[in-house]
Amino acid sequence: xxxxxxxxxxxxxxxxxxxxxxxxxxxxxxxxxxxxxxxxxxxxxxxxxxxxxxxxxxxxxxxxxxxxxxxxxxxxxxxxxxxxxxxxxxxxxxxxxxxxxxxxxxxxxxxxxxxxxxxxxxxxxxxxxxxxxxxxxxxxxxxxxxxxxxxxxxxxxxxxxxxxxxxxxxxxxxxxxxxxxxxxxxxxxxxxxxxxxxxxxxxxxxxxxxxxxxxxxxxxxxxxxxxxxxxxxxxxxxxxxxxxxxxxxxxxxxxxxxxxxxxxxxxxxxxxxxxxxxxxxxxxxxxxxxxxxxxxxxxxxxxxxxx
Amino acid sequence: xxxxxxxxxxxxxxxxxxxxxxxxxxxxxxxxxxxxxxxxxxxxxxxxxxxxxxxxxxxxxxxxxxxxxxxxxxxxxxxxxxxxxxxxxxxxxxxxxxxxxxxxxxxxxxxxxxxxxxxxxxxxxxxxxxxxxxxxxxxxxxxxxxxxxxxxxxxxxxxxxxxxxxxxxxxxxxxxxxxxxxxxxxxxxxxxxxxxxxxxxxxxxxxxxxxxxxxxxxxxxxxxxxxxxxxxxxxxxxxxxxxxxxxxxxxxxxxxxxxxxxxxxxxxxxxxxxxxxxxxxxxxxxxxxxxxxxxxxxxxxxxxxxx
Numbered sequence: 001x002x003x004x005x006x007x008x009x010x011x012x013x014x015x016x017x018x019x020x021x022x023x024x025x026x027x028x029x030x031x032x033x034x035x036x037x038x039x040x041x042x043x044x045x046x047x048x049x050x051x052x053x054x055x056x057x058x059x060x061x062x063x064x065x066x067x068x069x070x071x072x073x074x075x076x077x078x079x080x081x082x083x084x085x086x087x088x089x090x091x092x093x094x095x096x097x098x099x100x101x102x103x104x105x106x107x108x109x110x111x112x113x114x115x116x117x118x119x120x121x122x123x124x125x126x127x128x129x130x131x132x133x134x135x136x137x138x139x140x141x142x143x144x145x146x147x148x149x150x151x152x153x154x155x156x157x158x159x160x161x162x163x164x165x166x167x168x169x170x171x172x173x174x175x176x177x178x179x180x181x182x183x184x185x186x187x188x189x190x191x192x193x194x195x196x197x198x199x200x201x202x203x204x205x206x207x208x209x210x211x212x213x214x215x216x217x218x219x220x221x222x223x224x225x226x227x228x229x230x231x232x233x234x235x236x237x238x239x240x241x242x243x244x245x246x247x248x249x250x251x252x253x254x255x256x257x258x259x260x261x262x263x264x265x266x267x268x269x270x271x272x273x274x275x276x277x278x279x280x281x282x283x284x285x286x287x288x289x290x291x292x293x294x295x296x297x298x299x300x301x302x303x304x305x306x307x
Numbered sequence: 308x309x310x311x312x313x314x315x316x317x318x319x320x321x322x323x324x325x326x327x328x329x330x331x332x333x334x335x336x337x338x339x340x341x342x343x344x345x346x347x348x349x350x351x352x353x354x355x356x357x358x359x360x361x362x363x364x365x366x367x368x369x370x371x372x373x374x375x376x377x378x379x380x381x382x383x384x385x386x387x388x389x390x391x392x393x394x395x396x397x398x399x400x401x402x403x404x405x406x407x408x409x410x411x412x413x414x415x416x417x418x419x420x421x422x423x424x425x426x427x428x429x430x431x432x433x434x435x436x437x438x439x440x441x442x443x444x445x446x447x448x449x450x451x452x453x454x455x456x457x458x459x460x461x462x463x464x465x466x467x468x469x470x471x472x473x474x475x476x477x478x479x480x481x482x483x484x485x486x487x488x489x490x491x492x493x494x495x496x497x498x499x500x501x502x503x504x505x506x507x508x509x510x511x512x513x514x515x516x517x518x519x520x521x522x523x524x525x526x527x528x529x530x531x532x533x534x535x536x537x538x539x540x541x542x543x544x545x546x547x548x549x550x551x552x553x554x555x556x557x558x559x560x561x562x563x564x565x566x567x568x569x570x571x572x573x574x575x576x577x578x579x580x581x582x583x584x585x586x587x588x589x590x591x592x593x594x595x596x597x598x599x600x601x602x603x604x605x606x607x608x609x610x611x612x613x614x
Contacts, residue, residue: 191529222498
């Protein structure tokens with residue numbers, strides 16, 4: 001294993017949107033002597049090989065991690081424990097084990113007890129994605145300019161944390177370090193609850209009697225359409241997110257519902273000032289997101305996208 | 308006034324995003340001998356003139372409608388009545404008066420009693436927009452491929468409805484006719500409630516103590532960012548929408564909240580199957596919106612847009 005951002009071997013387990021994007025970005029940055037993908041699905045592996053994403057794609061995860069200085073688990077959060085158990089006996093001494101899961105405390109707990117002491121567990125979460133799934137959906141620039149959060153446990157090896165930080169920086173990300181618990185609270189409001197309410201309103205809309213589903217689809221340009229994009233995200237991944245970040249999601253959902261009840265009351269009683277005040281305040285957050293480079297100001301609402 | 312889609316004079320009152328887009332599309336389609344804009348704000352009028360959007364931009368709405376065969380009100384729903392009262396004495400015999408408001412029953416009721424019997428009132432709503440406001444934000448292709456809903460009152464002049472249908476078709480829209488009441492129910496779920504919950508979650512996120520506002524902004528790429536786009540829409544316009552479509556919004560909001568409570572319970576009790584079933588069902592709606600041409604399949608989540 002050489003020093004810096006280059007590893008003799010990087011193994012990525014899970015060849016979906018995120019795993020295949022990591023593979024592409026590793027290739028783009030020339031960050032691995034050998035790049036190995038693994039996926040439980042033989043079909044997905046075959047597609048990954050057809051796309052030329054790695055030097056090999058294996059269905060046996062233990063075989064895949066042999067020789068790897070860095071192993072990244074890119075599987076749904078609910079599959080982390082079984083993958084951890086399967087790779088544990090085959091991990092090299094000094095190997096860094098990380099992941100890309102959207103929940104961090106449950107992943108940390110699940111893997112900490114399973115992995116051998118000679119491996120360095122440093123959970124991670126690149127805050128990036130699209131609504132598409134599978135190896136063909138990934139792209140090398142997915143992480144450019146996006147934040148990647150690392151949540152090393154107490155007492156984690158500092159050199160390993162530094163190497164993983166350099167690795168994600170080389171993938172294009174900006175890296176931030178925080179506790180797993182704080183990560184789960186932050187992502188509950190910036191990602192998990194937004195996905196839940198998007199899924200929810202699409203469900204509500206499709207169950208109406210007075211408005212047909214075809215009307216919902218025809219007139220979706222009024223705002224609903226943008227929710228369906230989010231609600232088209234991978235079902236398995238998101239089921240696992242909600243089951244594994246229950247406390248933080250329920251806490252944020254409680255606040256959301258309280259606030260919504262207050263708005264509902266303002267509408268019922270015709271309190272236009274309260275509505276106007278909120279609608280003005282939210283514009284400022286939008287401006288700050290654009291200033292921070294996390295979106296562009298180009299109008300959306302169904303306008304064409306660059307490929 | 309000549310027949311078909313061409314009018315000797317078209318007057319658009321309100322030179323914001325939608326009004327200025329109608330003006331640009333009228334120019335693009337060569338649909339008016341003379342194109343007059345009006346706006347209560349002298350600054351907005353000056354900007355519209357600087358942009359060359361019309362033959363004239365007047366601050367006096369009565370003067371603006373003189374000579375017009377078609378008058379389109381593109382002002383917030385709450386301003387329709389005062390504009391209607393101001394233009395009523397100056398309307399030509401046989402003039403078609405329409406609007407672009409997002410709520411139709413309240414607009415119909417407000418204008419019906421104000422306008423003279425010799426004018427044809429046919430409310431309308433092009434289901435299109437962006438999160439930006441003002442005369443500079445409009446563009447001629449905004450209505451291309453989008454639906455425009457007309458809600459003629461009972462007994463409306465059929466020839467006038469046909470002419471307005473032809474006009475919107477010439478602007479690039481597909482036209483549908485329904486009652487004002489049904490329109491308000493459909494838009495409550497496809498537009499009004501989505502905007503309300505987007506505004507609401509952006510408000511909830513900005514009020515947290517345990518998560519800083521700067522964290523919310525940094526990690527917004529996880530889904531929240533797309534809500535801020537919607538929540539950056541014009542505050543006055545949206546306040547008026549909620550105040551004027553109260554019953555339908557409260558009805559749809561009640562259903563949304565019931566469904567969200569059921570999801571919340573599924574998370575609390577760890578019912579993964581219920582979550583997975585919903586998350587799978589919502590993907591199908593997304594596919595049908597893309598099939599219907601109301602969005603493209605290109606991944607979003609902050610990827611660059613075409614200008």
